[in-house]
Amino acid sequence: MVRKYRMIIGLAAIVIFGALGIWSLTTTATPYVGFAKARTHNGDVQVLGKVEHDRTTYDDSSKALVFYIIDENGDRMEVRYTGTRPGNFEQAESVVCVGRYRDGVFHANNLLIKCPSKYEGTEFRKKGA
Amino acid sequence: MILGAYMISLAAAAGILSFYGYFRVARGNMVYVLAARWSYYVMTILILISAALLVGYLIGDRFDFAYVSSYSSISLPINFKISSLWAGQEGSFLLWMVMAVLLGLWVKRKAADQVGWVMFFFLIALGFLMTLLLISSPFKIQHPVPADGRGLNPLLQNYWMQIHPPIVFLGFASTFIPFAFAMAALVSRKYDNWVKLTFPWAILSVCTLGAGTFLGGYWAYETLGWGGYWAWDPVENAILVPWLGSIALVHGMVLERTRGTFRKINLFLAITAFLMTIYGTFLTRSGVLADFSVHSFVDLGYTAYLVLFLLGFTVVSYGLLLFRAKTIPASQPAKSPLSREFAVYLGMLFIIVSGFLVLIGMSAPLLTRIWGDPSAVAIDYYIKTNLPIGIIIGIAIGMAPLLGWRSATWQSIRVRFIWSVVGALVSVLVGAVLAIRNPAYLAFLFTSAFALMTNSWQLIDQLRKGNRSIQADLVHVGVALMFIGVIASSAYSSQRKISIEQGSEADAFGFAVKFHGADQLSPEKTRANLTVDGGSSIFAATPVFLQSNQGLVRNPFIKKFLFYDLYISPEEIKSAAANQDNALILAKGETGNIGGLKVTFNRFDVGTHMEGGMMQIGADLMVETADGKKQTLVPKFIASGENPGYIPAAIEGDSRRIYLLKISADQGLIMIGLTDKESAAEFEDKLTIVLDVGIKPLINFVWLGLILIVVGAGWSTVRRIREIR
Numbered sequence: 001m002v003r004k005y006r007m008i009i010g011l012a013a014i015v016i017f018g019a020l021g022i023w024s025l026t027t028t029a030t031p032y033v034g035f036a037k038a039r040t041h042n043g044d045v046q047v048l049g050k051v052e053h054d055r056t057t058y059d060d061s062s063k064a065l066v067f068y069i070i071d072e073n074g075d076r077m078e079v080r081y082t083g084t085r086p087g088n089f090e091q092a093e094s095v096v097c098v099g100r101y102r103d104g105v106f107h108a109n110n111l112l113i114k115c116p117s118k119y120e121g122t123e124f125r126k127k128g129a
Numbered sequence: 130m131i132l133g134a135y136m137i138s139l140a141a142a143a144g145i146l147s148f149y150g151y152f153r154v155a156r157g158n159m160v161y162v163l164a165a166r167w168s169y170y171v172m173t174i175l176i177l178i179s180a181a182l183l184v185g186y187l188i189g190d191r192f193d194f195a196y197v198s199s200y201s202s203i204s205l206p207i208n209f210k211i212s213s214l215w216a217g218q219e220g221s222f223l224l225w226m227v228m229a230v231l232l233g234l235w236v237k238r239k240a241a242d243q244v245g246w247v248m249f250f251f252l253i254a255l256g257f258l259m260t261l262l263l264i265s266s267p268f269k270i271q272h273p274v275p276a277d278g279r280g281l282n283p284l285l286q287n288y289w290m291q292i293h294p295p296i297v298f299l300g301f302a303s304t305f306i307p308f309a310f311a312m313a314a315l316v317s318r319k320y321d322n323w324v325k326l327t328f329p330w331a332i333l334s335v336c337t338l339g340a341g342t343f344l345g346g347y348w349a350y351e352t353l354g355w356g357g358y359w360a361w362d363p364v365e366n367a368i369l370v371p372w373l374g375s376i377a378l379v380h381g382m383v384l385e386r387t388r389g390t391f392r393k394i395n396l397f398l399a400i401t402a403f404l405m406t407i408y409g410t411f412l413t414r415s416g417v418l419a420d421f422s423v424h425s426f427v428d429l430g431y432t433a434y435l436v437l438f439l440l441g442f443t444v445v446s447y448g449l450l451l452f453r454a455k456t457i458p459a460s461q462p463a464k465s466p467l468s469r470e471f472a473v474y475l476g477m478l479f480i481i482v483s484g485f486l487v488l489i490g491m492s493a494p495l496l497t498r499i500w501g502d503p504s505a506v507a508i509d510y511y512i513k514t515n516l517p518i519g520i521i522i523g524i525a526i527g528m529a530p531l532l533g534w535r536s537a538t539w540q541s542i543r544v545r546f547i548w549s550v551v552g553a554l555v556s557v558l559v560g561a562v563l564a565i566r567n568p569a570y571l572a573f574l575f576t577s578a579f580a581l582m583t584n585s586w587q588l589i590d591q592l593r594k595g596n597r598s599i600q601a602d603l604v605h606v607g608v609a610l611m612f613i614g615v616i617a618s619s620a621y622s623s624q625r626k627i628s629i630e631q632g633s634e635a636d637a638f639g640f641a642v643k644f645h646g647a648d649q650l651s652p653e654k655t656r657a658n659l660t661v662d663g664g665s666s667i668f669a670a671t672p673v674f675l676q677s678n679q680g681l682v683r684n685p686f687i688k689k690f691l692f693y694d695l696y697i698s699p700e701e702i703k704s705a706a707a708n709q710d711n712a713l714i715l716a717k718g719e720t721g722n723i724g725g726l727k728v729t730f731n732r733f734d735v736g737t738h739m740e741g742g743m744m745q746i747g748a749d750l751m752v753e754t755a756d757g758k759k760q761t762l763v764p765k766f767i768a769s770g771e772n773p774g775y776i777p778a779a780i781e782g783d784s785r786r787i788y789l790l791k792i793s794a795d796q797g798l799i800m801i802g803l804t805d806k807e808s809a810a811e812f813e814d815k816l817t818i819v820l821d822v823g824i825k826p827l828i829n830f831v832w833l834g835l836i837l838i839v840v841g842a843g844w845s846t847v848r849r850i851r852e853i854r
Contacts, residue, residue, distance in 0.1 A: 005466050010478055017482045021489055021514055028510040029493065031502035044507060058701065063626045063819070084355050084821050085700060090681055098507075 030098055035075045039101045046098045047106065049077065053090070069095065077101075081108040088113050133182045133268035140175035141259050143168045148252040155245025155317075165248070169237065173230045180227050183220065183267055184211055192278050195271040196220060202280035212291040213281045215298075218414060218431075219267035224295060226258045229302035236306055239853050241326060246313030254305040257407065257438050261431060283653075283675050283682045289348035296344060297368060300337035301406050304371050306330035307378060308403030311396045312446060315453045320392055324385045327399065329849035331382060334375035334402065336842035342368055343835040354672075354683035354698035356624060356823045358831065361511045363418050366491040367409025373484035374402030380477035384470060387534060389460040393450075396457070398481075400446045405488070407442060411435040418494055465536035469529050476525035479518050486514040516569055519612060523576025526605050530587035549582035556613075564621045564826075574616050581609035600845035607837025614830025624823040626700065631815055637822040639663065640695060642670070644818050647702055657699055657818055661688070672699035672820070693826040700819035711804055712790060712812055717797040724785065724803045727753040733794065734763050744768045745776075748789050748799045754782060764789040764801065775809045788812065 030044040038047045049069025056067040065081045079097050089095070092113045099108035150165025183196070187210045192198040200216035201209075215221040233251055240247040284290070307327050314323035345365065346358035359365060378398040381391045412418055415432040465471070489496070490506045497504040527549065531542040556578035557571050565571055588602040627635040627642065634643035641662040648656045650673075659670040668688060675682040685698040713723040715730040722728075734747030747765040754760075760781055766789040767774035777786035788809045791800040802812040 003461075005471075006474060009475070013478055013482055017486065017514070017518070020517070021486045024510045024513040025489065025493060025506060028507040028513070029497060029504035030507055031497070031504040032494070033502055037502075046505065058703075058819075060628065063628070084683075084698060086355075088681065098505075 035071050035077050038077075038106065041101070044098060044100050044109075046096050046112075047071075047077070048094060048096050050094045051089075051092055052076075065089075069097065077106050078104070079106045079108050081111055083109065083111070086111050086113050131266075131268045131270060133179045133186075134266045136175045136179035136182065137259075137262050137266065137268075140172045140179070141263060143172035143175060144252060144255060144259060147172060148249065148256075151245050151248040151252065153245075155249050155313075162244075166237065169233065169248070169252075173234060176223075176226055176230050179268075180214070180223055183223065184214055187211065187213055190278070192276070193270055193272075193274045194267075195269040196267045198271065198275050198278040200278070200281055202278040205278075205281055205286075208291065209281050209286050212285070212294075215294040216281055216285055217267075219262070219265050221294060221298065222258055222261045222265075223267055225298040225301060226255070226262060228295065228299045229255055229258060229305060232299070232302050232306065236309070236330070239326065239329075239850065240310075240313075241322070241853070243310065243313045243317065243319065243322070243326065246316050247309045250309035250312040251305055254308060254403070257442075260434055260438070264430060264434060284352065287348065287352055289344055289351065293341060293344040293348055296337055297341035300334060300339075300341045300368070301371070301410075303330060303334040303337050304375065304403045304406045307334070307375075307399035308446070311399035312449065315396060315449050318453065318456055320457055324382050324392075324395065326853060328379075328382050328386065329846050329853070331375055331378045331399070331402075332842050332849060333846045335372065335379055336839055336846055338368055338372035338375060339835065339842060340839045342372060343832070343839060346835075347832065350828075351687065352682070352684055354685040354821070356622070356685070356696050356698060356821065356825070357619075358828075361487075361490070361508050363409075363491050364413050366487055367413050370409060370484050370488050370491070371402050371405040373480050373487070374398060374405050377477050377480040377484065378402055380473050380480070384473055384477075388470060389458075392459065393454060393457050396450055397447075400450065404439070404443055404446070405484075407435075407439050408488075409491075411439050412491060412495075467532060467538075468536050469532040469534045472525045472529040472532060476522055476529070479521050479525070483515055483518045483522075486518075487511065490514070516573060520569075520573050520576050523573065523580045523609070523612060526608060527576060527580035527583045529605070530583050530602065545583060545586055549579050549586070552582040553579035560617075565616075567620065570616055570620045574613065577609050577612035577616065581606065581613065584609060598848075600841045600848065603841035603844070604838050607834040607841060609834070610830045610837065611834025614827045614832075614834055617827035618825045618831060622823055622825045624821060626819060626821055628817055628819045630817050637820075638695075638824050640822070642697070642820065642822070644816070647816060647818070655702065657702065659686075659697070659818075659820075661695070661697075663695075670697050672697050674699055674702065689829065691829075693824050694828050696821075696823040696825055698821040698823070700821050703817045703819070705815040705817065712800055712802045714798060714800045723801070725755050726780070726783075726803070728787075728801065729753075730799055731761075733792070734765070743774075746789075746792055746794075747776075748792070748801070750778075750787065750801070752780060752787070754780070756782075758782065762787055766790070766792055777809070 030046050031041070033041060033045045033047060035047060035049070038045050047069070049071050052068045052070060056065070058064075059066050059080075062080075063082060065085055067079055067081075068076055069079055070076050079099075081097070081099075086092075089111070096112035097106060097108040098110040098112070099106060101107075147165050147168035150161040150168055153161040154165055186194050186197050187201050188207060190197070190201070190203050196217060196219055200213040200220070205213070213220070215224045233248070233255070236251060237244060237248055307330050310323055310327040310330070314320055342365075345368070349360075350356075350358040378395060381395040381398055384391045385395055411432075415435050417432070490510050493506045493510075494503045531537065531545055533541070553575045557575045560574050561571060565574065584602055584605040588599055588606055591599045591602060623638070625637050627637050629635045629642060629644040631644055631646050634641050636642070643660045643662070645658040645660065648658060650656050653675055655674040656671050657674070659672070661668055661670050670686040670688065672686040673684040675684065683699050685696055687697070688695040711724060713721050713728065715721050715728065717730055717732065720727060720729040729751040731749040731751055734749050745765050745767050747763040750762045750764070752760050752762050758781075762778035762780065764778040764787045765776035767776065775788050775790070777788045779786050785803050785805045788802040788804065789799060790802045790809060790812050792798070802809060804811060
């Protein structure tokens, strides 16, 4: 009898949580795209670009980090980021920005830093959500 | 050939001998047991020597070794030179190997009649690490030899990072053991004793991987300044998934020990926890996730081998399990769903589900590549899927101590059940009143508080009876505490950015934060000096910026209160340039124009010593106003350590004053400023600090809970190992 309960609960767990997993996966997936697609995509995406460090500014009123990234085709995009600045941002050659494009600016809610070779293989942590 | 690399090759050879020896032992030829054992000892010694060599090279600044120059430098303190052994990929595999061979010594003695097959499979798992060490040696020599090394990442120059990696690798290595026992049981078809022999090792994995997770999270919280301890990054998940696998295995084994059930599932879990360790290594070390993880791992040519090992282990071990499935006996579970057995089953089931969903999430960049743009999942994915699981696990953990193993009646659980529900409702009420509105979090809080009540009750009850087997209760109290801490600190933490000018203060969460300035402690280290006034207590807060050629590290300042932490993370210090328009630099005898005045610097007015070692210096000035009137003025400068003082000179027939701002006696230079203000503040550089201030409620519950889990599991490991003679 209990074996039957177990089977039912086990199967139910697999079906329900399988569905929950698939639904969560599709709703939270942030595809890794180029700039062109990022500008048209509806929803969060991540883009990779080289940082133009000399143009980086800090907007006091909105407490946002404003910087520009360029892709390999020379395409340039403005990024605004209001979270805690990652510790190694200043040294980053390129960054992965997670967020969405709105009104001409990419609003990032997370930054992943790609470091120059100096610390390859070591662990860098990031800011969470 | 280089000595260290030579040692590793020899160790590999000894390992192969031992492997062959244990194979013959497993086939019943006991003559080989001594040879196999001694080859194992030789391998262990050679691995320890090679690790010691690398540590010696690190301490001795042997920059002819590429690894040493990549991760160490002359100026590094000796303790960090030692810990840079595991700063890079190659060294961390060596550390992992050290942990594994040492564990093997112990496993060998506790494997009873299964020693042949157990060590055979354990050595296969070691072969995985050995291969990686042989492919990419930590002993590579480079030319030319640099004068100094590149140094250790400042993020890793930290007490926690000295103990976190060894514990994690001990945890990873510990998953080899249940795998080896499971494979041995399958090959030899001896299923009766395997659980007893393997049980302590599965608990050891729970203890060590849990400790690794705790230390990593605590390190992130204390040093990184983003205010959290867990970010669902692949590197973290690579520890979490094998941990969950081991936890599920321990619960399955509890059931198998008491009832003989779940034998197949346990064999499956023992194999899976091991495979997850290998898979996590593949994900984080091969570079496949380079664009999705902040942990920039570079492919050192491992990828093909990692894939090969992963596929090989998966096919062989699951294949053997399937092949043997029919020979594995099963038995009847308890009769009632109202039994502890059922609660344990429920807990185990949902731990597996959670582990599987985390596995899917961390693999998303690989999976989604199949049908479209490779996508990572947002952190939301993990929260959405694990929140309902947490609620259910809270129920399972909460019910377990109420129920008898086989069955229970409402009468037998009534008192504790009702009081625990009441207690949980009170905590939900408190949570709801204080901050919590989200019903899912409230439900999670309810079941966690319920679990905390029933398990604490059980713990106290057992202690009162003088019963020493309280390890499981300790762990479950810990899990409940951790859940509550996680709910409070993640769902109800609040964060605010404030920027404060030097000398002024700003409010954050009822704390008045005053910024006094910053001290340059060393060329790299800048400390911000703050005082925080929280009404009942005033304390100094000193967050630190660590600037190095590798990046800016922001060490937060954390003030711990009983029910929350005040978390002050320094974002940046900006310097507003001083007013230069109304300032003038003059050499002795020189005349200059400032604000319509003609000023000549005649000479210094010899300093007078004042009390407290301060010194007063004046400048004798000839000032000619626009109407041609001349007057002699002597503004003074008080040199006193950090804060200079000024005695300005008022100009006759003018509302402005002249300040002597700076002097350079040896060059004969002075700097004067002209202002109608009461102070010289406008001529000083003004600092502004931007702070990220956060309140982290009940964060101490997370740490306390994890410590209880680790202590309970560690204690249990020792007890269970003693049971095996």
